[in-house]
Amino acid sequence: MERGQTVAMTQSARARWAALSRGVVSNESFPGSDLTSVVAGAMVFEHVxxxxxxxxxxxxxxxxxxxxxxxxxxxxxxxxxxTFAGCDLTGADLRDADLRDARFSYVNTGSDNGRTNLTGVRFEGADLAGASFDRVIGYVALNDEGA
Known part of the structure; x- marks a missing residue:
């Protein structure tokens, strides 16, 4: 992809993100988009x-x-x-993220595909105070000694 195409795609993704209204956002696609510093408040994202x-x-x-x-x-x-319910976070970089009171859980779909996948997620420096992990896969909790 040429540089001009990348810039146009990024502007398009940012414009589409900015146009999202409060409420429910379903079946949107932003793979590989530059969405640095975007804001999403009290919204629900489904299959995004x-x-x-x-x-x-x-x-x-x-x-x-x-x-x-x-x-x-x-x-x-x-x-x-x-809240991350039934999400795929495989390989996501969450270093230094504020995850206080975040919930990582599952959606009851009757199979493992409804569980949030945390395989390979990087949590270094993330604030996980009050975070909960309910029926997720790929996450190994640290013991009290941090080992």
Missing amino acids: DLSRADLRLATMRAFFKMCSFAGANLRGANLRGA
């Missing part, structure tokens, strides 16, 4: 593809249901109080 998106420093205190954040860069993002 944010795989490989650059969401550094984003503020997203939303409810995410069956969304893909696979390979996404969420470094330094404010995700305080966000």
